[in-house]
Amino acid sequence: MNTWHELVTASLIGTERAVVPAVAIPGLPPAGEAAGDPAAVLLDRAALLTAARRAGRRPDHAEPLPVAEPDPRPAVSPAAARRLTALLAGMHPDLLNEWLAVAAAHGLRPPPQLLPVLLDRARHAGAADPGLPRLVADAGGPRARWLAALNPDWSFVLADTADKAWRLGTAGQRRAYLTALRGRDPGAARKLIADSWAAADPQERLMFVNVMAESPGPADEPLLEAALDDEAAWVRKMAADVLAALPGSAVSRRMAERAVRWLRLEHGERGPRLVVVVSAECDAAMRRDGITPGPGHPAARLSDQAGLLLEIAARTPLRTWTREFGLTAAQIVALPAGDWGPPLFMGWSGAALRQGDGEWAAALINRALAGRPPVTVAELAVLPQLMRRADPLLGAPGVLSRPGPQAPPLLLNAMAALRFRYEMLKELADDHGNG
Amino acid sequence: MGERWDRARVIALAPDAPSLRAAQPLAARRSWPVTGAADGSALWGECRGSAAAPYRTVVDLSGPAYRCSCPSRKFPCKHALALLLLWSEGAIGPDGDLPDWAAGWLATRAARHADAKEPNDPKPPADPAAARRRAEQREARVAAGLAELDRWLCDQVRQGLAASQRSGYGHWDDIAARMVDAQAPGLAERLRALAAVPHSGPGWEGRLLEEYAMARLLVTAGRDQEKLSPPLRDTVRSRVGFTVRQGEVLAGATPVGDRWHVLARRDLDQDRIRTRRVWLRGRRTGRPALVLSFAAAGESLDGTLRVGTETEADLAFYPAAVPLRALVAARGDTGPGGTPPGSTVAGLLDGYAAALGQDPWLEAWPVVLDATPARAPRPCLVDAAGDAVPLHPAAGDCWRLFALSGGCPLAVAGEWSPRGLLPLTAWDEGGRPVRL
Numbered sequence A: 001m002n003t004w005h006e007l008v009t010a011s012l013i014g015t016e017r018a019v020v021p022a023v024a025i026p027g028l029p030p031a032g033e034a035a036g037d038p039a040a041v042l043l044d045r046a047a048l049l050t051a052a053r054r055a056g057r058r059p060d061h062a063e064p065l066p067v068a069e070p071d072p073r074p075a076v077s078p079a080a081a082r083r084l085t086a087l088l089a090g091m092h093p094d095l096l097n098e099w100l101a102v103a104a105a106h107g108l109r110p111p112p113q114l115l116p117v118l119l120d121r122a123r124h125a126g127a128a129d130p131g132l133p134r135l136v137a138d139a140g141g142p143r144a145r146w147l148a149a150l151n152p153d154w155s156f157v158l159a160d161t162a163d164k165a166w167r168l169g170t171a172g173q174r175r176a177y178l179t180a181l182r183g184r185d186p187g188a189a190r191k192l193i194a195d196s197w198a199a200a201d202p203q204e205r206l207m208f209v210n211v212m213a214e215s216p217g218p219a220d221e222p223l224l225e226a227a228l229d230d231e232a233a234w235v236r237k238m239a240a241d242v243l244a245a246l247p248g249s250a251v252s253r254r255m256a257e258r259a260v261r262w263l264r265l266e267h268g269e270r271g272p273r274l275v276v277v278v279s280a281e282c283d284a285a286m287r288r289d290g291i292t293p294g295p296g297h298p299a300a301r302l303s304d305q306a307g308l309l310l311e312i313a314a315r316t317p318l319r320t321w322t323r324e325f326g327l328t329a330a331q332i333v334a335l336p337a338g339d340w341g342p343p344l345f346m347g348w349s350g351a352a353l354r355q356g357d358g359e360w361a362a363a364l365i366n367r368a369l370a371g372r373p374p375v376t377v378a379e380l381a382v383l384p385q386l387m388r389r390a391d392p393l394l395g396a397p398g399v400l401s402r403p404g405p406q407a408p409p410l411l412l413n414a415m416a417a418l419r420f421r422y423e424m425l426k427e428l429a430d431d432h433g434n435g
Numbered sequence B: 001m002g003e004r005w006d007r008a009r010v011i012a013l014a015p016d017a018p019s020l021r022a023a024q025p026l027a028a029r030r031s032w033p034v035t036g037a038a039d040g041s042a043l044w045g046e047c048r049g050s051a052a053a054p055y056r057t058v059v060d061l062s063g064p065a066y067r068c069s070c071p072s073r074k075f076p077c078k079h080a081l082a083l084l085l086l087w088s089e090g091a092i093g094p095d096g097d098l099p100d101w102a103a104g105w106l107a108t109r110a111a112r113h114a115d116a117k118e119p120n121d122p123k124p125p126a127d128p129a130a131a132r133r134r135a136e137q138r139e140a141r142v143a144a145g146l147a148e149l150d151r152w153l154c155d156q157v158r159q160g161l162a163a164s165q166r167s168g169y170g171h172w173d174d175i176a177a178r179m180v181d182a183q184a185p186g187l188a189e190r191l192r193a194l195a196a197v198p199h200s201g202p203g204w205e206g207r208l209l210e211e212y213a214m215a216r217l218l219v220t221a222g223r224d225q226e227k228l229s230p231p232l233r234d235t236v237r238s239r240v241g242f243t244v245r246q247g248e249v250l251a252g253a254t255p256v257g258d259r260w261h262v263l264a265r266r267d268l269d270q271d272r273i274r275t276r277r278v279w280l281r282g283r284r285t286g287r288p289a290l291v292l293s294f295a296a297a298g299e300s301l302d303g304t305l306r307v308g309t310e311t312e313a314d315l316a317f318y319p320a321a322v323p324l325r326a327l328v329a330a331r332g333d334t335g336p337g338g339t340p341p342g343s344t345v346a347g348l349l350d351g352y353a354a355a356l357g358q359d360p361w362l363e364a365w366p367v368v369l370d371a372t373p374a375r376a377p378r379p380c381l382v383d384a385a386g387d388a389v390p391l392h393p394a395a396g397d398c399w400r401l402f403a404l405s406g407g408c409p410l411a412v413a414g415e416w417s418p419r420g421l422l423p424l425t426a427w428d429e430g431g432r433p434v435r436l
Helices: A002-013 A038-055 A078-088 A093-105 A112-123 A132-150 A152-157 A164-168 A171-184 A186-197 A202-214 A218-227 A233-244 A250-262 A284-288 A304-315 A319-325 A329-333 A338-355 A358-370 A377-389 A409-434 B007-011 B017-026 B078-088 B100-117 B128-159 B161-166 B170-181 B185-199 B204-223 B230-240 B246-251 B345-358 B399-405
Strands: A263-268 A271-276 B034-038 B042-047 B055-060 B065-068 B256-270 B273-282 B288-296 B309-317 B326-336 B365-374 B380-382 B388-390 B410-417 B420-427 B433-435
Touching (some): A093 A132, A093 A377, A093 A409, A112 A132, A112 A152, A132 A171, A186 A218, A233 A304, A358 A377, A377 A409, B034 B078, B065 B078, B100 B128, B128 B170, B161 B185, B170 B185, B256 B410, B288 B309, B288 B326, B380 B420, B399 B410
Antiparallel strands (some): B256 B273, B365 B380, B365 B410, B420 B433
């Protein structure tokens, strides 16, 4: 079939300078010398040959791919699959990780056609969402590994247990190695961190603390407590945050001592109320425990002392209050506190998020819905986060208070997120029941 | 559509108050030396303004849609509004000959829109003699356009295609615009699409020659349409850009009743018009069918034919050598369709060859293939016999298809064309359709 090639060459040069080649098509009588415009002759011959080439096309040959290892897990229900599609299309994207974790925990697999977009999402997750690659790899199972073998962009799925990744890998690979090692052998991971600490740069020390923050345990406390004296401010701050949320840690005990000095329950003529006894300014010990002097949240526009109260409330174990006051979370958040209400609300919200306390989260949400409406932007901004951490059963119809008529849109959005999350987890749990 | 609109209806069309204010002084006979109206379906006029040349304004009342040679970006512009105001006052009478500059644009719109917007039983034209005269005028214009395109095509090949890669889009837009003026919108669209060919990667010269050669074949066939069989003549005329009214289609051949499986769907956005192509296949007859629907940008497309479902329906096919395009004449119950039976690669190629024998211009040929995707030497689908066809370069990575397959065969529906298969739907192991 070089005839076609000759025709193309002649057409490129142009019939002003090139001769029109003759065309022979198997099964057709050879074309004679055509009269007329050579350009028209060339086009007519090309049309004949085009039709012949298209109609006479033969199959190609190809190298088959290996077959993916079967995935024994049942697929999620069509409803759960539709919800995952919606999450990936940008609806409540911060619930994606929870969907993946819950599906994997229930032994379900996502629809295979969604794996490419999940893998791309995980590849670009970066420092903002370091847990996503692992979640995608676990939820994706053998099909994700099969795809990763075809596309090097997704090679993070192929867990690298060789310590080559630790010695020679990029920051991301080192982190993945450490996370995997911590999952297999937490003691060995701690030893590796301790041995590497002195030689590591601040970025890497921060990474060590972050890896511990994903699943902190009492055994991590010595390493974290030592990090409170690190020369890098971010490492100190992160370590203090992790320790404050670690039950029984020295930091949380020190914080509880401060808290009960600052905040007291008084029984006045009009019933119980919270009274803030402002003590000194931010001293060195407080700073070491992670408290930043000055307004805690720029959007909150708090006084220095309100900022300190917020920080302390956010770092104090929540059961300190229930034990100290002898009241439930719902009763405590409903206590009048005057101008100290907003910083306390935000501080407790931060504590509920860090400590993963669903009861407090629910109490705070209900307070925001039914009681005094949240005023500041910062207060409103913390609600969506609370909604995502709170017990998902709060999203069931009729559980939460109805928002008041002046409920701000952020609050309504947060409620919608909670309802979405409730439906999402219900679908995955139903699947589990059926499967 | 024949009735004149009242003033309020025209005013409601103004995009903003300044446009309306500017239009009012222009809505006077002395500003419009030339005006006309056709069957109450279109208006046109030349407006004398500050510029040396008059502005030429056309309004398609069925949209309504507007075209004006003025530089305004408002729709409608003040000229179109003024023309409508004049007409609403009864100052524009039905007038004879549609000028070329208005006819071309109206024909293009008709080709794109008519199918979607026409009522099912068109009323006979108000004036049969005028309608016949217009039809004759159009035939003459198209014939002149075909001759012009023939000269242009031969010029390209005479001078050599090597220059094409350096030409901008204007090179093809110019000849496409001349085909619009010649009321051959089908050819115009074909030519406009060619601008992308020189940048379509290695082998572009061959693809451009193929396109020019098939365009010349269409020109030749259009010139000698009397010698063609009626179905082939219908195919040639529709590819040139003559449209058949929905009413004629429904009144024409007997509709084909079958249980139609909705195999695939493809939406295309072009010139602010969205086109939805829905591919069907009859369970009993095995016939393929294509149902088109249209919407303006921002409007939603017809969603009644859902991919993966099966509908008992009567389809009326547009007349053609390979009848694919059809209208839903009547429909009954709908249910899930399951995995459709697929063919082999050899079966696909044989079917396409047979169809090409009827319509050599056929490009999008609907297929369902039982095959496994593979990546080497290039992305393709391989059947059980080891025969392969390439995936269309425009399909991209097709990772969804690969992920769904996991190296196992599956049913894939798509459009086959000379460059490869564009996969649109595949079925998972549970028989559920997955759009690709």
